[in-house]
Amino acid sequence: MIPGRGGDPDDTRWCFAQVKGVVEVNVTEADIISTVEFNSTGELLATGDKGGRVVVFQREQESKNQPHRRGEYNVYSTFQSHEPEFDYLKSLEIEEKINKIRWLPQHNAAYFLLSTNDKTVKLWKISERDRRPEGYNLKDEEGRIRDPATITTLRVPVLRPMDLMVEATARRIFSNAHTYHINSISVNSDYETFMSTDDLRINLWNLEITNKSFNIVDIKPANMEELTEVITAAEFHPNQCNTFVYSSSKGSIRLCDMRAAALCDNHSKFFEEPEDPSNRSFFSEIISSISDVKFSHSGRYLMTRDYLTVKVWDLNMESKPLETYQVHDYLRSKLCSLYENDCIFDKFECVWNGSDSVIMTGSYNNFFRMFDRNTKRDVTLEASRENSKPRAILKPRKVCVGGKRRKDEISVDSLDFSKKILHTAWHPSENIIAVAATNNLYIFQDKVN
Amino acid sequence: MDVSAEAKRIIALSLTKLYGLRSQRGGFGLQRSLLLSLVMKSARNIYHNSRVIIESQESGPRCVEELTEEPKAETPAAPCPPAEGEWKPRLSRCEKSKENKENQGPSRLDRQSRKRRSKTAGEPDFLPSKRARMETGEEGKTVSFMSGGVNWCRAGLTSVPLGIVTPGSSGSPPSCLASPRDLQLAVLVPAALELRDA
Numbered sequence: 001m002i003p004g005r006g007g008d009p010d011d012t013r014w015c016f017a018q019v020k021g022v023v024e025v026n027v028t029e030a031d032i033i034s035t036v037e038f039n040s041t042g043e044l045l046a047t048g049d050k051g052g053r054v055v056v057f058q059r060e061q062e063s064k065n066q067p068h069r070r071g072e073y074n075v076y077s078t079f080q081s082h083e084p085e086f087d088y089l090k091s092l093e094i095e096e097k098i099n100k101i102r103w104l105p106q107h108n109a110a111y112f113l114l115s116t117n118d119k120t121v122k123l124w125k126i127s128e129r130d131r132r133p134e135g136y137n138l139k140d141e142e143g144r145i146r147d148p149a150t151i152t153t154l155r156v157p158v159l160r161p162m163d164l165m166v167e168a169t170a171r172r173i174f175s176n177a178h179t180y181h182i183n184s185i186s187v188n189s190d191y192e193t194f195m196s197t198d199d200l201r202i203n204l205w206n207l208e209i210t211n212k213s214f215n216i217v218d219i220k221p222a223n224m225e226e227l228t229e230v231i232t233a234a235e236f237h238p239n240q241c242n243t244f245v246y247s248s249s250k251g252s253i254r255l256c257d258m259r260a261a262a263l264c265d266n267h268s269k270f271f272e273e274p275e276d277p278s279n280r281s282f283f284s285e286i287i288s289s290i291s292d293v294k295f296s297h298s299g300r301y302l303m304t305r306d307y308l309t310v311k312v313w314d315l316n317m318e319s320k321p322l323e324t325y326q327v328h329d330y331l332r333s334k335l336c337s338l339y340e341n342d343c344i345f346d347k348f349e350c351v352w353n354g355s356d357s358v359i360m361t362g363s364y365n366n367f368f369r370m371f372d373r374n375t376k377r378d379v380t381l382e383a384s385r386e387n388s389k390p391r392a393i394l395k396p397r398k399v400c401v402g403g404k405r406r407k408d409e410i411s412v413d414s415l416d417f418s419k420k421i422l423h424t425a426w427h428p429s430e431n432i433i434a435v436a437a438t439n440n441l442y443i444f445q446d447k448v449n
Numbered sequence: 450m451d452v453s454a455e456a457k458r459i460i461a462l463s464l465t466k467l468y469g470l471r472s473q474r475g476g477f478g479l480q481r482s483l484l485l486s487l488v489m490k491s492a493r494n495i496y497h498n499s500r501v502i503i504e505s506q507e508s509g510p511r512c513v514e515e516l517t518e519e520p521k522a523e524t525p526a527a528p529c530p531p532a533e534g535e536w537k538p539r540l541s542r543c544e545k546s547k548e549n550k551e552n553q554g555p556s557r558l559d560r561q562s563r564k565r566r567s568k569t570a571g572e573p574d575f576l577p578s579k580r581a582r583m584e585t586g587e588e589g590k591t592v593s594f595m596s597g598g599v600n601w602c603r604a605g606l607t608s609v610p611l612g613i614v615t616p617g618s619s620g621s622p623p624s625c626l627a628s629p630r631d632l633q634l635a636v637l638v639p640a641a642l643e644l645r646d647a
Contacts, residue, residue, distance in 0.1 A: 087476075095475035118475060180479050199479040230480045249480055282459055282495070285487040289480070336455075339488070340462060345481060 014381060015393045015447045017432070018072060020057070021440035023385060033436035035423055039103035039111065042427040045073050045434055046113060047441055048098025052082040054115055054168075056126060073443055077126050079168035082117040094119050100185050102194070104207075112171070114194060118181040121196050123172035123207065131159040177203050177213045184234045190241040197234040202246060204258075216264050217246060217256065232347075233293045240299065243268075247304060251275075251288035255315065271302070271313050273320045283335045283344060291347035296356040297428075303359055305350040308332060310361050310371065325371045325378065328363045330401045330412050343417050354429045362421025365410065366437045367397055383421065383435045383442040393447060453503075456496035463489040 021031070030051025037046050045057040058076035085094040095118055104112040110127040135157040140146055180199035187194045195204050195216070202217035217234075221227055234246035242258045254267035275284065287307035294303045301322070302313040308329055311321035327348075331338060338344040343364070350361040362368045363380070371378045380397045387394055400409035423436040431446035463485050470477040470485075 090476070092476035093474055097475075181475075227479075227483060230483055232480065249483060282456075282488055282491050285491070286484045289484065336459075339459070342466075345484065 013393050013447045014431075014433075014444045015391050016388055016442070017391075017445045018443040019385070019388055019440055020055075020073075020075075020443075024439065027439045031439040033423060033439060033441060034097050034099065035101050036425040036434050036436045036441065037101045037103060037113075038425050038427055038434070039113075040105050040428060042429060042432065044076065044103070044111060045425070045443075046101045046103065047434075047436065048081065048101050048115055049439075050095075050097040052080055052084070052096030052098060052117065054079055054081045054098060054101065054113075054124070056111075056113075077166040077168050079124070081115045081122060081124065081170075082120065085119075099182060102185050102187050104187055105191055114185050114187065116182050116185050116196065119175065119178055121174040121182070121185055121194075121205070122170050123174070124168050125171045126166060126168045129165045129167060130161060130163075132162045133157040134160050172207065172210050174205055174210050174213065177205075180230075183232060186234060186236045186244070188236045188241050189239055193241075195234060195236065195244065197231055197246065199230040202231065202234055202244075202264075214262070216258060216262070218263065218265060232290050235293055235295055238295050238297060238299045245293055245295070245302060247290035247293040249289040250285070251290055251306060253290065253293060253302065253304060253313070269315070269318050271318045271321075273311070279332070281335060283339055286339070286344050287335065292349040294350060294352060296352050297354065298356055301356065303350050303352060305348050305361055307344065307346075307348075310350050310359060312359065312373065323373060325359070325369075327361055327369055328399070330399055334412065338417070341417060343420070346420055346422060348421075349423050351424055351426045353426050353431070360424055360426060360433065362424055362435070364417050364420050365415040366419040366421060367399075368421045368424060368435055381444075383437045383440075383444075385440075391447070394444065453496050453499035456492040456499065459492040460489055460496065463492065 021033075024031075028051075030049060030053075032050045033047050034050050035046075035048040038044070039046070043059050045059075047055050047057075049055075054077075055075060056077040057073035059071040059073050062071045081098055082096040084096045086092075087094055097117055098115050099118065100114075100116050102114045104114065104123075106112075110125050113124050113126070115122055115124060134141070135155050137151060137154055137157075138146055138148070174196065178196065178198040178201070180201070182196050182198050184197040185194060186197075191207075193204055193206055195202055196213075197203075197217075200218065200220040201215055203213040204216045205213045217231070219229070219231060229248045229250040229252075232247050232249055234244060237243035237245075243255065244258070245253055245255045247253045250272075252270060252272040255269040255271070256264035256266075257268045258264060260266070260268065275288065290304045290306050292303075292305040295301070296303065300315060302315060304311050304313065304321075305327075308327060308331060310325045310327055312323040312325075314322045335344060348362050350359060352359055357374055358370055358372050360368060360370045366383045367380050368383065369378060369380050380399070381394045382397050395408075398406075398409045399415070400406065400411045405411050419438065421435055421437055425434045427433070433444050435442045435444065467482065467485050467489075470482060
């Protein structure tokens with residue numbers, strides 16, 4: 001798969017770099033990774049899990065002694081972001097599962113990220129401490145208060161080096177603004193505001209202010225019996241701080257301009273592809289529901305993921321997508337079974353590579369797919385422990401749809417639907433990808449020649 | 450017949466899932482509930498439509514006349530393409546005209562009287578009586594289910610007792626959905642869920 005550097009695509013292939021997490025027969029629910037995100041430089045990689053924890057990995061400095069081995073990602077910080085809560089009024093438990101993590105751009109030595117569960121967004125500061133002050137006048141070395149009567153001289157405390165300590169502190173807590181479950185957060189390019197999105201509403205916050213938030217989209221009908229669609233995802237434009245998009249469960253995307261009105265219920269653009277009547281079934285509504293929407297880095301394109309396809313839209317063309325890629329069309333005839341086992345409700349995410357030339361999304365059986373927009377070639381790869389030897393090249397996988405199954409192919413009925421790749425991330429500038437497979441995080445890199 | 454059996458199965462499955470949502474940790478998701486109700490609506494439309502086709506085949510032209518006389522029919526002639534097994538959206542319009550008769554107009558009293566009629570016919574055991582529901586304290590659960598803001602449950606739940614689904618696994622439909630009349634009670638729930646079309 002072309003990593004964006006140009007040249008013959010056959011030269012570049014993906015290989016295994018690292019895997020994080022333990023191998024368990026029965027996976028602990030709390031360890032299931034629920035979100036993955038690189039920061040803007042790619043130096044840090046954050047994961048959130050169902051247990052409300054955030055683990056941040058940092059890339060090692062590349063060493064000159066081993067030039068073929070790019071920097072590894074090692075644990076930098078782990079903290080409990082959200083705890084389970086109970087809404088006494090509604091008698092409902094609020095899950096601690098981290099739905100999304102978004103990094104803020106870096107301004108100083110500390111790192112900042114936003115993490116959210118169903119109801120509350122938190123701003124976390126991750127900072128390093130490698131020095132501590134020694135030589136207090138009023139405290140002794142153990143920290144006990146000294147009797148002032150015993151102090152005969154004064155000294156100035158000095159900073160002495162200590163073992164590196166990385167601490168995470170919650171700097172802001174943005175709560176009580178969402179009646180429904182938060183599914184997205186997005187930091188604005190003005191670096192002052194961000195938005196949080198639930199099923200029916202989108203709220204705009206200032207990063208500094210936690211007791212006020214502005215509602216910018218509200219699709220709740222006056223009569224809930226008339227509800228026909230919900231918001232499934234939303235994102236700010238990467239360059240234009242006034243523009244954002246949100247996707248719906250009906251398969252449409254609305255682009256809104258905040259300059260037009262305070263409440264952006266009227267969209268500026270409406271992207272929807274008419275449904276193919278030959279594909280109509282009981283489950284048409286479910287599979288057309290958009291599970292993820294992402295702007296390209298350039299801001300020119302939009303990518304959406306529904307159950308069976310990934311679509312790339314040109315912002316200037318609302319009537320139909322520019323490109324449509326079939327992720328796993330062989331599941332179209334299995335929709336009833338997938339409805340029975342709830343897999344049809346799985347929400348897959350999609351990502352762009354740094355140059356917007358390749359897109360990636362997950363599938364079942366721990367497969368993930370990459371589509372090269374220029375060459376129109378695609379590849380299916382697998383995240384598995386069997387392919388976990390260092391720098392082992394990943395072999396393309398193929399699903400056999402019908403007829404005779406070739407030796408290396410896997411038949412549709414043999415796919416393991418409990419192994420799903422919902423969350424993936426692509427380094428902002430290099431060909432390094434992070435793939436979350438249940439409770440394991442795989443990191444793959446393109447082969448360096 | 451395959452279509453209607455499949456539709457019945459999907460309705461039952463959807464109901465199981467909908468009720469299962471109530472006990473889910475984190476409260477019920479609005480999106481999942483909406484999608485489930487949409488599937489149930491499609492399945493119910495298909496099922497009713499296939500029943501209409503069967504009845505029209507059995508009773509001859511009488512059925513077609515009933516449909517054409519339907520005042521609320523969205524298409525004037527209300528043709529019913531008899532193609533069984535074809536799941537065209539157009540079919541649902543014809544069937545919906547019959548549904549509207551069911552769902553509009555009738556007051557609560559009428560609904561209850563309809564229910565009582567089928568009760569005399571022999572209520573299936575997966576539908577316990579309303580009395581039993583209140584005794585088991587299901588009301589409280591009803592409130593919490595609706596508290597997420599989806600009010601459509603109320604009408605449906607009061608017309609059909611909560612104990613409708615006795616799930617073993619979430620995937621298995623109740624085996625007691627034996628007759629179309631049983632299903633009529635089951636679809637009173639989705640009738641309440643029916644989202645008005647534009």
